[in-house]
Amino acid sequence: MRICLSGMKKKYRQRNRSSFKKIPFILFGLLLLFILLSLLLPTLIPRNLIFIGKPLWFLRETVLLNLTEARDLLRSKSELIIKNKEEKKEIEKLQLQNLRLNLLEKENAELKSLLGRKKSDKMTLARVLAKGAGSIYDSLIIDLGEKDVRKGDKVFVEGAVLVGLIDEVFGKNSRVKLLSASGNSYKVEVGLQGIRAKATGRGGGNFEIILPRGVEIGIGDEIISPAFEGTLVGVVDFIDSRPQDSFQKILFKAPWDINQIKWVLVERNE
Amino acid sequence: MNRFFFNIILFFSIFLLNWWLFGILLLAGFFLFKNFYEGLVYAAFYDLIFTVNGLPFYGAYQAVIFSFILLVLSEYFKKYLKFYPDNV
Numbered sequence: 001m002r003i004c005l006s007g008m009k010k011k012y013r014q015r016n017r018s019s020f021k022k023i024p025f026i027l028f029g030l031l032l033l034f035i036l037l038s039l040l041l042p043t044l045i046p047r048n049l050i051f052i053g054k055p056l057w058f059l060r061e062t063v064l065l066n067l068t069e070a071r072d073l074l075r076s077k078s079e080l081i082i083k084n085k086e087e088k089k090e091i092e093k094l095q096l097q098n099l100r101l102n103l104l105e106k107e108n109a110e111l112k113s114l115l116g117r118k119k120s121d122k123m124t125l126a127r128v129l130a131k132g133a134g135s136i137y138d139s140l141i142i143d144l145g146e147k148d149v150r151k152g153d154k155v156f157v158e159g160a161v162l163v164g165l166i167d168e169v170f171g172k173n174s175r176v177k178l179l180s181a182s183g184n185s186y187k188v189e190v191g192l193q194g195i196r197a198k199a200t201g202r203g204g205g206n207f208e209i210i211l212p213r214g215v216e217i218g219i220g221d222e223i224i225s226p227a228f229e230g231t232l233v234g235v236v237d238f239i240d241s242r243p244q245d246s247f248q249k250i251l252f253k254a255p256w257d258i259n260q261i262k263w264v265l266v267e268r269n270e
Numbered sequence: 271m272n273r274f275f276f277n278i279i280l281f282f283s284i285f286l287l288n289w290w291l292f293g294i295l296l297l298a299g300f301f302l303f304k305n306f307y308e309g310l311v312y313a314a315f316y317d318l319i320f321t322v323n324g325l326p327f328y329g330a331y332q333a334v335i336f337s338f339i340l341l342v343l344s345e346y347f348k349k350y351l352k353f354y355p356d357n358v
Contacts, residue, residue: 024305024307028307030311031307031310031311034311034314035314038318045315045318046319049284049315049318049319050319052285053284053285053319056282056285056286057285059286130319130320136320136332136333137320137321137322137325137332138322139320139322141319141320167322167323168322168323175320175322177322177324181322182329183325183329
């Protein structure tokens with residue numbers, strides 16, 4: 001049987017070029033709608049995204065924890081013994097410091113009480129869902145919402161070190177803006193002399209202060225913030241002082257490691 | 271790589287990976303696929319979750335702005351890279 005092909009025309013499916021040209025306009029239209037929604041209803045989209053993200057963040061923490069434990073199993077016994085001894089020494093040192101701090105804290109509370117300033121007992125524990133390491137904005141997502149916190153509430157680590165403030169509340173979760181977020185600036189007092197300065201956030205738990213070169217500051221000096229009732233903000237880590245400059249740059253970091261924060265305490269503003 | 275599966279991976283990377291890993295995946299998306307506009311949407315999702323109040327526009331939507339620039343640059347440079355066919 002012969003098949004005659006001479007009369008047959010090859011047909012190709014034509015690409016619908018007009019629909020391809022519409023795609024950028026459609027997507028930009030969606031993006032514009034997105035931006036409008038974020039301006040008019042600023043918490044609608046983040047609230048739903050955080051709702052989706054919450055189980056994923058828990059899953060990530062569980063996986064990382066299991067991986068860390070598995071890694072520790074592979075360490076040699078001698079290495080673990082040495083590390084154990086070092087940590088025991090560190091614990092003893094910290095226990096002594098803790099005793100002294102407890103006494104000072106008690107004295108501080110009594111003095112504040114005499115001056116009519118009582119410390120709030122309304123501290124709520126919150127779990128950190130997403131940490132600063134995953135964000136370029138120096139923010140944390142915690143699992144307390146509008147029933148427990150409000151915008152502007154202070155957030156502490158281990159009860160005494162101020163980490164940041166509640167920036168936005170989304171239903172059952174909130175976002176914390178860290179003190180060290182770029183562009184943030186606070187009035188602080190440095191060291192035992194209480195030298196007044198302005199600290200500017202540099203991100204990732206780091207701050208900088210600019211002071212005249214003659215001012216005596218030492219590494220390890222504590223920095224407190226009178227704007228937040230004298231709470232500890234950080235300790236001096238590095239001093240950049242050159243003879244040709246009139247000013248010295250002091251870099252300090254918060255005593256907390258942003259990657260290690262798992263729990264925070266939120267103080268409700270009265 | 272299938273664009274649909276890449277989109278799923280990129281969406282979940284917003285929550286599971288660090289910002290720079292998410293950025294690398296986004297960049298890969300702009301070069302792997304033609305007109306990867308959905309990358310802008312994922313960057314906007316990232317900004318909406320993590321950005322803080324009080325920043326100017328260029329500070330509050332950094333991921334979106336950088337993604338837009340990367341999208342434009344990638345579409346422009348792809349024409350000059352020999353790995354891409356002429357119709358990209």
